[in-house]
Amino acid sequence: MLEMRDVAFSYKNGAHVLERLQLQIHPGEWLALCGRNGSGKTTITRLLMGLEKPTRGRIFYNGTDITAQDPAQRSAFLGYVFQQPERQMFRSTVQEEVAYGPQQAGLEAAAVQAAVAEALAATGLTALATAYPLNLNRSEKQRVAIASALAMKTKYLILDEPTSGQDRQATRQLMALLQRLNENGLTVILITHDMDVIAAYCSRVIALGPGGICFDGTPESLFTTCEELYELGLRRPDCVRLSLAVPQVGYCKSMKEFTAALCRYAGGKTQ
Numbered sequence: 001m002l003e004m005r006d007v008a009f010s011y012k013n014g015a016h017v018l019e020r021l022q023l024q025i026h027p028g029e030w031l032a033l034c035g036r037n038g039s040g041k042t043t044i045t046r047l048l049m050g051l052e053k054p055t056r057g058r059i060f061y062n063g064t065d066i067t068a069q070d071p072a073q074r075s076a077f078l079g080y081v082f083q084q085p086e087r088q089m090f091r092s093t094v095q096e097e098v099a100y101g102p103q104q105a106g107l108e109a110a111a112v113q114a115a116v117a118e119a120l121a122a123t124g125l126t127a128l129a130t131a132y133p134l135n136l137n138r139s140e141k142q143r144v145a146i147a148s149a150l151a152m153k154t155k156y157l158i159l160d161e162p163t164s165g166q167d168r169q170a171t172r173q174l175m176a177l178l179q180r181l182n183e184n185g186l187t188v189i190l191i192t193h194d195m196d197v198i199a200a201y202c203s204r205v206i207a208l209g210p211g212g213i214c215f216d217g218t219p220e221s222l223f224t225t226c227e228e229l230y231e232l233g234l235r236r237p238d239c240v241r242l243s244l245a246v247p248q249v250g251y252c253k254s255m256k257e258f259t260a261a262l263c264r265y266a267g268g269k270t271q
């Protein structure tokens, strides 16, 4: 379990961002972190990564205090995909890029090779092993960053706005990959403004507001019971709005689910 206990944080310029934050992220969860711009989502993930240190409070991994650990130490269990993944790439081929972490961790050459081959296969990048990372499109770069984390046998993966600016097909492919990894035990943490993705894929959502965590629960509960939804800068996805408008179909987490439920309700059948 990844845990923030009583964490407060201010930037050096005095910007006070977090106060007494309590957060537990359990293995196997698929968590969305959302909220208005400036609500502190990136700051929380930078604290988890070790890129910033809390002004007060502690951070734990499986009961061990990791507050003093630097990002390299935490990369043994925590991976990160930047919003612009090219910013985390600096080697000349995909396989060298993915090998960097295991090499830094001191693995022997054969073990590095095996970890890289497994990570590339898991992310569908085997055919791009010798490509120059910066020549790839954004989806492929995201997969390189994911592969780099997988090669480290990461347990938790944080992705910062991975679907912003992506078309529907790229989003669907990325989510299918994350779904597979999540089913195999990877804990996924998405920073996102994408309500459709939250509804369709996440098991838990945390919404940040001016006072810190304003909502912590399931997407269904967020979209159907949270009275502050719009004040938090969030909205109901179309599938939820439509399913609430036709109460007989029940809550639907995607348009596909809504269409199928509507067909059943109307006495039709799905394709």
Ligand SMILES: Nc1ncnc2c1ncn2[C@@H]1O[C@H](COP(=O)(O)OP(=O)(O)OP(=O)(O)O)[C@@H](O)[C@H]1O
Pocket (backbone or CB within 6 Å): 011, 012, 013, 015, 017, 035, 036, 037, 038, 039, 040, 041, 042, 043, 044
């Ligand atoms: N390096 C920094 N120095 C000073 N203040 C910062 C810095 N980074 C962020 N902040 C401030 O901290 C607050 C939280 O920012 P943060 O980036 O964590 O929010 P966010 O929810 O991730 O926003 P966004 O959705 O725009 O990415 C904001 O008021 C922001 O201006």
